[in-house]
Amino acid sequence: MANTVATVTITGAGGQIGYNLLFRIAAGEMLGPDTAVRLKLLEIPQGMRGAEGAALELQDSAFPLLQAVDVTDDPRRAFDGVNVALLVGSRPRGPGMERGDLLAANGGIFGPQGEAINAGAASDVRVVVVGNPANTNALIASAHAPDVPASRFTALTRLDHNRALGQLAAALTVPVTQLRDVTIWGNHSATQFPDVAHATAAGRDVAERLSEEMGADAAQRWLAEEFIPRVARRGAEIIEVRGSSSVASAATAAIDHVRDWVHGTTDGWTSAAIVSDGSYGVPDGLVSSFPVTSEGGEWAIVSGLSIDAFAQERIDRSVAELVEEREAVSALGLI
Numbered sequence: 001m002a003n004t005v006a007t008v009t010i011t012g013a014g015g016q017i018g019y020n021l022l023f024r025i026a027a028g029e030m031l032g033p034d035t036a037v038r039l040k041l042l043e044i045p046q047g048m049r050g051a052e053g054a055a056l057e058l059q060d061s062a063f064p065l066l067q068a069v070d071v072t073d074d075p076r077r078a079f080d081g082v083n084v085a086l087l088v089g090s091r092p093r094g095p096g097m098e099r100g101d102l103l104a105a106n107g108g109i110f111g112p113q114g115e116a117i118n119a120g121a122a123s124d125v126r127v128v129v130v131g132n133p134a135n136t137n138a139l140i141a142s143a144h145a146p147d148v149p150a151s152r153f154t155a156l157t158r159l160d161h162n163r164a165l166g167q168l169a170a171a172l173t174v175p176v177t178q179l180r181d182v183t184i185w186g187n188h189s190a191t192q193f194p195d196v197a198h199a200t201a202a203g204r205d206v207a208e209r210l211s212e213e214m215g216a217d218a219a220q221r222w223l224a225e226e227f228i229p230r231v232a233r234r235g236a237e238i239i240e241v242r243g244s245s246s247v248a249s250a251a252t253a254a255i256d257h258v259r260d261w262v263h264g265t266t267d268g269w270t271s272a273a274i275v276s277d278g279s280y281g282v283p284d285g286l287v288s289s290f291p292v293t294s295e296g297g298e299w300a301i302v303s304g305l306s307i308d309a310f311a312q313e314r315i316d317r318s319v320a321e322l323v324e325e326r327e328a329v330s331a332l333g334l335i
Ligand SMILES: NC(=O)c1ccc[n+]([C@@H]2O[C@H](COP(=O)([O-])OP(=O)(O)OC[C@H]3O[C@@H](n4cnc5c(N)ncnc54)[C@H](O)[C@@H]3O)[C@@H](O)[C@H]2O)c1
Pocket: 011, 012, 013, 014, 015, 016, 017, 018, 042, 043, 044, 046, 047, 050, 088, 089, 090, 091, 092, 093, 109, 129, 130, 131, 132, 134, 156, 157, 159, 160, 188, 245, 246, 247, 250
């Protein structure tokens, strides 16, 4: 028997990621077996049939933890009393598009949703933005929710983090469970910096292990020329191979993000895009990816890491893109 009940709102619930997320959340994968859930599914009118169909299937699944499902196209109703909001609904990138192309198309969605969160969310609300460009969409939503602490608005870079783990596990032939302290810095875009400087595999330095496997020069080349670009461009690779953007891996990452935020991290740090406090030269207030731990339901940036010149240059490059995005949405009157 569950001890608590949480209201979880999913926007774009009739879309691909939404369809994947709903059943896993209802099964307890995100908040655990002690928390019953009330699901609120937000769609635009054109997406309502998809969300309504998913709601019928949720009913047919008889999930023990699922207490209620409400499908609506009204943001105020969708965010009323929300504890966890997954902002997925927006237009996905197609082949050949960069995330910047989505700024204007999707930016307009997140202001009204921020306002609705401000108006009706529970005092402990936690928001994760999945819809791209995720970091800047989180910034827009937060700017429209002045009564909600900015620390409650986050964006998903856990998918990039998990992709980095997948690549390293394959290169070192180790299970992902043996990998720790990989970091994704910056924007959820091709400028992101997947960083293994502090990462370990089975307790040993990852760079050292790669040198043993490949030789020192080849390991450096692999990191710079294969690992970093492959992780940073994996979204585009998936679009090219599948013909549409990632779905199940994105839903998995969103569930991982919320689970760790609510229940805490163990075994080192993870990556999440959270509001900057000025750490590592990232301007205050930007939503940027950092190495983070979670304790007591709050993310904290891992402090005091040594950052060499190469890494700082890569972090600065991605952060410069976030600054440009902030300027662009400011010029569009979105913040
Ligand atoms: N951050 C990440 O790691 C990551 C990973 C994969 C995809 N994404 C992004 O997630 C988003 C959704 O992807 P998808 O594959 O589910 O797309 P999709 O087109 O299948 O679904 C999007 C849904 O959002 C709905 N929608 C649009 N505007 C809305 C609004 N204002 N309110 C509520 N719903 C709205 C649409 O009707 C549609 O049903 C895209 O922006 C995609 O680029 C992010």
